Amino acid sequence: MLAKTLQAAGAFALAVLVPAAPAAAMQTLAFTGGTVVDGTGAPGRVADVVTxxxxIVFVGALDESGLTPDRVIAADGLVVAPGFIDPHTHALADLAxxxxxxxxxxxxxxQGVTTVLVGNDGGGEPGIAGLAEDLQARGIGPNAGFLVGLGPIRTAVIGEENRTATADELARMEAMLAGGMCEGAIGFSTGLHYTPQNFAPLDEVVALATVAAExxxxxxxxxxxxxxxxQGLLASIDEAITVGERSGAPVHIAHIKALGPDVWGQSEAVIARVAAARANGLRVTADQYPWRASGTRLTNALVPRWALDGGHDGLIARLDDPAVRPRLVAEMHDNLRRRAGADALLLTRPLRGADPALAGHTLADIAGQRDEDPVETAIAIIRSGGYRVASFVMDGADIEAFAGQDWVMTASDGSTGHPRRFATFPKAYRDLVVDGGxxxxxxxxxxxxxxxxDTFGLAGRGYLREGLVADIVVFDPHTFAPRASYAAPEELSEGVRYLLVNGVLAIENGATTGALAGQPVLRDTSHIDLCEE
Known part of the structure; x- marks a missing residue:
């Protein structure tokens, strides 16, 4: 198989098509006198960058280049870097x-981000070509790459049933995934904590990951x-590594964390497992957001997976069944303990008609006002439509331990009602560089x-290097900071002075230009024999 052959050779690269630049990018533009930090990890240096x-057509001393730019922008005192790349977002609803x-x-x-990936957590539809064509025609702000997810594939073939796929059903899922991969998807994503993906056994996941790897x-x-x-955090890390070993696919662990007091302190064991897999030649990486609170739905936080067989209707039926309800409520109490208690669940955004007045209050606050048990309060909220929550379940020592690994990258996991959607990259900068040191x-x-x-094969991006795409952020190292908070999650970050997307100024003097210069980023699959069938 192609992926295993490349992995055995110690190299894995995803060749990605670089789209033509928009007409607005035709002018020659120079940033002069800034500190160039080129994406390699090498020390920054004062240099000029010309696009x-x-x-990018030149990096060095402009007066030695022989170039005469149409426009010169002084970047003295500013950092000039490749546009940031967010590998885990839920941005497609906005982009579409x-x-x-x-x-x-x-x-x-x-935030200084010029490229995002969508379809994470197993949510990506397999129709990549049509989606890319639509985004291209309508215009988008950042560039976008695509993952095909287990969720839409399994739902289309099996529905929301808790059972193993038949041989015929697995073949149909494999064909759907293969189609998306050959249309330019970057990879295969899963959200194995969520139903109905949670119902997929290891062998099914391996079979599909093999399709992607090939x-x-x-x-x-x-x-x-x-x-x-x-099965627990460590067993789940082992499962992800096993998928990579058996399928031949490089493994990327989304929003790596130790969630809840039961597993606080297990970061070192996770790091050791990943280090061992990498030492054995498996490509394993992870992304991380810098927030102590995760973001999810109240249902996902508290309801056991077995109770979601059949989706929301199945859950309501079980809540109404006097023979099942006691077990379900007991397990929700245990899950609330795993989430560090009702004080640690902040309601952020109503779903499907739930009371918007509950936003900004903890589950403990609401239960206290109603003089009822927090789990009963949660059940009433779920019945009314549900809520997104910020779940304060991470320990600072684990966050720092993961952040210190050279295989961990920044990602937002941006979701509505959580400040990470607006402020992850500047917060990571403040936490890791300015304040935390x-x-x-x-x-x-x-x-x-x-x-x-490098991890996602975004050829032509991620570095300030001559010949690469002009995705560039120019930010003030003193003022680059988040403004969003849990109380006000939709405040734009500050400190980005200029932003180029495919050579077009999307931010100028700290303000939007209104440009829709983003492009779909598709893998070139013309060299893959299995995509020619």
Missing amino acids: EDGR ADDAERRRSDNILF RGGLYDSHIRDESSYS MMPLERFVRRSTGLTA
């Missing part, structure tokens, strides 16, 4: 919206358990650019 026709302002995605651009893709996973809900600026840029481009 033309959407490409009718509203051009939503498609522009200022929440992403003002067509040059990686395996990206929200692992089955980040806590102690089912965990790493130099160059390493932060590396984990936000070149490392991500």
